[in-house]
Amino acid sequence: MGSFGSVGGGRGTGRRPVRGIALDIGSSRTRAWAPGAGVFADVPSGPVRRGRVTDADSQLRLLRRLTAAAPGDGGHDTVVMLTHPVLAAPAEREAARRVVDGLGPVRVIAVDSARAAAAYAAPPGGGPLLVVDLGAQLTEVTLVVDGLVEDARLAEVGVDDVQESGRMPDTIAGTAADLVSDLWRHDSTGAVRGALRRGVLVTGGGALRMDVTGRLAHLLRARLRLASDPSTSVVRGAGLMLTSALRHPGGRLGSV
Secondary structure, three states: OOOEOOOOOOOOOOOOOEEEEEEEEOOOEEEEEEOOOEEEEEEEOOOEEOOEEOOHHHHHHHHHHHHHHOOOOOOOEEEEEEEEOOOOOHHHHHHHHHHHHOOOOEEEEEEEHHHHHHHHHOOOOOOOEEEEEEOOOOEEEEEEEOOEEEEEEEEOOOHHHHOOOOOHHHHHHHHHHHHHHHHHHOOOOOHHHHHHHHOEEEEOHHHHOHHHHHHHHHHHOOOEEEOOOHHHHHHHHHHHHHHHHHOOOOOOEOOO
16 A cells, blocks of 8 residues: 555644544454544445455444544544555455445555454564464464564464364364464574464454464463454454554554
């Protein structure tokens, strides 16, 4: 995505006030966050499959309802922090951006879900971080080093796929552990080992299943760090990143 102009506003600046909204369009749920309100919407997504918007019109209608409910009014410029799966292809990210563009004159910042989750729930002290996102239809494992995505793996299987299966803990935890193992095999710097020692950040709805996280901890032989609200950690982190952008009016907006 290209960059956009500065977002400063307020009294005495000559610019219109700015309204900020963070959006996490998931395969199962769409969540929205706004400054001063926090997570103000957590509703079923429009047709979204494996993190890809499959019915742009339905999703746009949903987003219009959400933005209408957000703090602020039509006199505000709107900045949207939009999350996407770490390994989403450029065409998939562009499709999601076009849906958001349908809201009208908005400015969009795109951020991957792993860095958004890390912004909200990363442990203190710095160092490499493994983020495991156990989503409804996707399982993602990302190595974040110095705030940047160093490597990532994706499996198109999630909690919804095996919700009724008695083997759900083994399936989801085993999938995530296999992705971590593949990252480890291709890591020449020791960052994955360091991240495992630091503790693995687990997000997504699957993190609420103790049978899944217990099995995952056993397979990885590592301590797991669960966000205080794993299912909304991505949109909350995107909200923190949005707040930071809005506080720096001289900055430029674009992909982060």
